[in-house]
Amino acid sequence: MKLQQLTAVKAATALEKLTQPQLKELQTALQTLGYPAGGADGILGPKTRAAWAQFKQDISAGQPDEIGPGSVTTLQQKLDQAAAGGGGAVPPQAVAIVKNYEGLRLQAYDDGVGVWTIGYGTTRYPNGQPVKPGDSITQAEAEQYLQNDIKGYAQKLAATVPFWNQMNANMHAALISFAYNLGPGFYGSGGFETISRDLRDKNWSAVPQALLLYSNPGSSVHEGLLARRKAEGALWRGQGPFA
CATH class of the missing domain: 1.10.530.40 (Lysozyme)
Structure with missing residues (x-):
């Protein structure tokens, strides 16, 4: 997970500072979890901003324009839970x-x-x-x-x-x-x-x-x-x- 690189940084990172691969990964993760980020194009548009802001609100985190170690860790945990709870099941x-x-x-x-x-x-x-x-x-x-x-x-x-x-x-x-x-x-x-x-x-x-x-x-x-x-x-x- 390219976003995991951010967990090694103590301070939060502004969304504008994310690389295109990191943005693509963030967009894919948000959409997997049901947050409409407007596709995984690596472009920080209003839909991606709104999706991330909603995610942070749902996890009771502030600073909707930033991404930090805590929110990255929570994002990965929710992806793991989604995969284990239904994504990996065999219908x-x-x-x-x-x-x-x-x-x-x-x-x-x-x-x-x-x-x-x-x-x-x-x-x-x-x-x-x-x-x-x-x-x-x-x-x-x-x-x-x-x-x-x-x-x-x-x-x-x-x-x-x-x-x-x-x-x-x-x-x-x-x-x-x-x-x-x-x-x-x-x-x-x-x-x-x-x-x-x-x-x-x-x-x-x-x-x-x-x-x-x-x-x-x-x-x-x-x-x-x-x-x-x-x-x-x-x-x-x-x-x-x-x-």
Whole structure:
């Protein structure tokens, strides 16, 4: 945490003195905790100021235009609590939808782009070792690896997606399935501008439609991905067989 550097400084720092990476980290943290900071662009605008002022008010701290060791420590504690309390949980809805669309393979296979995969889409074992050609596992191990993978994805999403702790389990599961398919670092990344914007702005009613954009139109996998995106959208709304 770049902001942790401020805990080594005894005096508080004016928000204007923060570096762009520190501001981005602060904005991401605030949005994760439900404070609308206006995106993580590293620019100190009125929304970021207002979000930080509200956070400091909520923790009964003064000086809304400053950030010091105490407020940084409290911010990190609240992020840890959010991740432990819900961010790192494994919703059963996520397990169900991922199982359905990933399928089960007990022998290692090439996923088509040179990545060796096993079980329900596992590419690395819990010990960090990559899946290798010739590997085989039991169904019980596949279940264990799936739980581990989903928990890791949920923790990553909890730390990056704004308002995560305000979402319900169906919403979490929909985004976990999306991330399981396209990577847990999608938020704010190139090519994911639409869904990132809707999540950033808390435009939740638009998320199901945004999901449909990521189905590789014109490719051989389009129909399968489109079906998955539709199922994720339904789950987000609390509908369909996985809700």
